Amino acid sequence: MGVSCGSNFRDTWDRTSDRCSRFFPCFSDPARRSALTLKLALVVLHLVLAGVIFLFDNDLIVKTKQEPWYTAIYVVLFVATLIQYFVTSGTSPGYVFDVQRAIDERDAAARRASFASIQPASSKNDSVSITVDARNYNRGNATAWTKLVMDLYPPGTSARNLTCPYCHFIQPPRSKHCHDCDKCVLQFDHHCVWLGTCIGQGNHCRFWWYICEETALCLWTSILYIGYLKSNISKAWWADIIMILLLATLSISLIFLLLLLLFHSYLIMTNQTTYELVRRRRIVYMRGIPERVYPFHKGVCRNLYLFCFGRSSIYRMEALPTAEELEEKSRPYTCCDILSCRCC
Structure with missing residues (x-):
């Protein structure tokens, strides 16, 4: 009897899980399910930390009635923070596969237009395709990405040394394969x-x-x-104990957020990524560069401009600096350089 009940319960549970997986595909993937649970927990934590103060603080309620704009600004910041969180998590970090596919499609379209303008209509043939890793590529498209990268x-760099062993793509500079996402990311910062x-070129600004x-809200x-x-x-x-515990949580979070904000602000002003800063000696294109030299640094003002306004396309890739450029970047600043805005 007990075995029969247990079997019926398992069958019912399996059927319910199948229905949920059919209507909500994210529940069928353990990684996406855990990410969704974490996001839900983060939203609940925000609601609890903000709701408790409005529940206990009568003076704040009175102030809200007298000066509604104060609470309105706080609510706007609260909602904007959560929206920014979900927008950032849903924005592509700039996957190399997407970039290669876009470049290959653009190159294929140019080839077809050129071929159509030369050949008569009766002699047009379909392009021959090959399959690599269960993905179809035009035979002529493979060289477009290779030449660009x-x-x-x-000169003299081997393409074999730059090929990702997991994605089998030739990686452009500053890209890295993320084992959590199982994809190569442009200007990989961290997961x-x-x-x-991942945080990469496509969503680092967001x-x-x-x-x-989040820092301002905290x-x-x-x-x-x-x-x-x-x-x-x-x-x-008893209310004081609850408030003190929550304030301690907020204080720890605030310290972490402030440090993170300052750290990423420094990375932005010097045009670096977390991966390049932490694993500098392990990155092939960074090994021969002195520690205090930032190879992609273009000046603080230009770095800020490119970070804020130059990221409209995730297909922007940076070339490695030449030896002359590295020598110029390694030269220490003087008073004349500061007056001439060399650092900017």
């Missing part, structure tokens, strides 16, 4: 567990803005908690 490296995605908004919420504790520290001891 190899031009970004110094963010909280967002459930990631910085999310950190900035700081504002901490100020509200401190104001409550100053006014109501002796009224209800």
